[in-house]
Amino acid sequence: MGSDDKELDDIREKLKATEKALVQSEKMASLGNLVAGVAHEINTPIGSIYSNSDLMVKALGKLRDLVDEAPGLSEQPDLERVLNALDDIGRVNQTACKRIVSIVKSLKTFARLEEPECRRTDVHTEIENALTLVHHEMKNRIEVVRDFGELPAIECYPNHLSQVFMNLLVNACQAIDGKGRIRIGTRSEGPNIIIEIEDSGRGIEASHRDKVFEAGFTTKGVGVGTGLGLAISSKIIKAHGGRLDVASKVGVGTTFTISLPVEGPIKNRQERADPAADC
Template sequence: MSVEPGFDREFVLAELITPRDADEICAQLATVLGLPVAMLDAAGVPFGGDAAAGRSARAPLTLELEPVGFLACDCDTAALKGAARVVRWGLLSRARFRMVSDLHLEAVRADYAKLQQQNEALKASEAKYRELAEVLDAKVKEQVRIIDERQRQLYQAERLASIGQLAAGVAHEINNPLGFVTSNLSVAERYVARFAALRDAVPADTWKAADLDFVLDDFAELLTDSQQGVARIARIVKDLKGFSSVDQPDVQLTDLNAQLESLFAVIAGQQPPGVTLKSELSPLPPVMCLPGLLNQAFLNVLQNALQAVGEGGSVTLRSAATDTHIVVQVDDDGPGIADEVLPYIFDPFYTTRGVGGGTGLGLTVARDIVVTHGGTIAAITRPEGGARVTVELPL
């Protein structure tokens, strides 16, 4: 803080008294001296009192080295100087009061400036902490989102593990009776052949009366149909094992087309009446993945597409490869996805179906699985109608 300029400066007469004060002082001095008195400024210009007396003898009003004004009167010189000393003391008191006032004002201004600086510093600190709080809040929200995704993925992994164990148990329990049923059917075919060889040994009228030709032919057809049914059961068990990947629990190099074919066979039994399910699979290079998880993701997308189309509609599963990615697309010719709905279809628990029509987690789980594999999933409404979901997985 610097107050020297205001503290040491020299005053002028007008800073210490007003012309009205000067008139009153001169009037009182005129009463004492018995003659008109005038007060002049440092330049000799009349400032107060009787202007005509300004041409009389003068006594300086000196505060420091230079006079700030003069008293003028035709009285005795000694009396005029005495009056000037009295006025000087009054001016000196005014000057000291002004100096103290200026000093106080300088101090107040300095304190105010310091408070302003502190206020600006506090504002800057507040803004910094507010920004930090916003950053921390964003990080907390991001961590909460990641935790929610990890929980869903963990739930899905546990669910798939349970499905895998169930599939393994079902496959084991089915394969055992399936083995001896297959064996018995083969034996029965041989028995039918042996019965047919007895035709010449049985009287013709007896053979014809028992209609054994029809019995043998129909029994052979029944055995053939039964063998086809057993083969279909075996294929279903194989597809179920392939879909759940009960024998392949870890990350491995996988033929994704084989997984899609198994999935296609499993979901074919779920297609609504009148809906066509088609596949257009192009050759794909092997890819490192968790087959069971990807099967679940593609199953959710296909189920969503099947639910979107009506009778007479179709769903098409496609696969293709680029230099850097494997691309899997699911097209449907349903009503498509409304623009106001599209941004939310992968959000947890978001569904356009009525109460009990879905949990709103199918596409969310599919997205989480695809993202876990480093891929992307996107949905659009096709220009020709219907919706398309595209999954891209890095090679």
């Protein structure tokens, strides 16, 4: 009787966690659509601003040539100051535009989460996309060390992978109080690739280590943590035929290690053997 009750309780708990994960994935899907729409809308105006500031810098160069040639004009100190200020503004605008363009690009990639396409992917590009999106969490606080090795392009669902990198990077940022360091290491190992995300954060207590992959487990306050990041990430990695492992030392830091087969999930390998199958 007692054990039956426990079993029922366990099932109830699992159901609750699954329901939570489902609601979350629904939310993510609609958020994805919204973000894709916004990113698309921003693209055109920012493209205009970018090309205009390019034109402005070029026009300024011409103007400067004209001033230099005009007798007496180049000795005007005010004119020189105005031209220099405009030059600086043009350059800052160009840098700012480039940054917006790269954020929009990363958002678009992230938003294509529902895209069911499995394809050859450069993992480093996906990591860079994820880094662009979590940049605001790291700014002036966390040093990112890229320890990238040579990697073959792998067969995978790129948007799902990029979600995993985002989840792990956000967790790493949230584990670091004040200043710290995140090291991202990549290497090739036989038929697999290995990606390590190592942080200098507070670490995971031994008693929590087995629970962190459970849906709904969070040590963060209400409204901060959903407890779904690692559950979803581990599901995605397993679906790729890979592994997600954690090693941690309290007060020193945490390393999440992803291992992924270069040739993608076994299911896809079998489908590829069929010439009619796409991926």
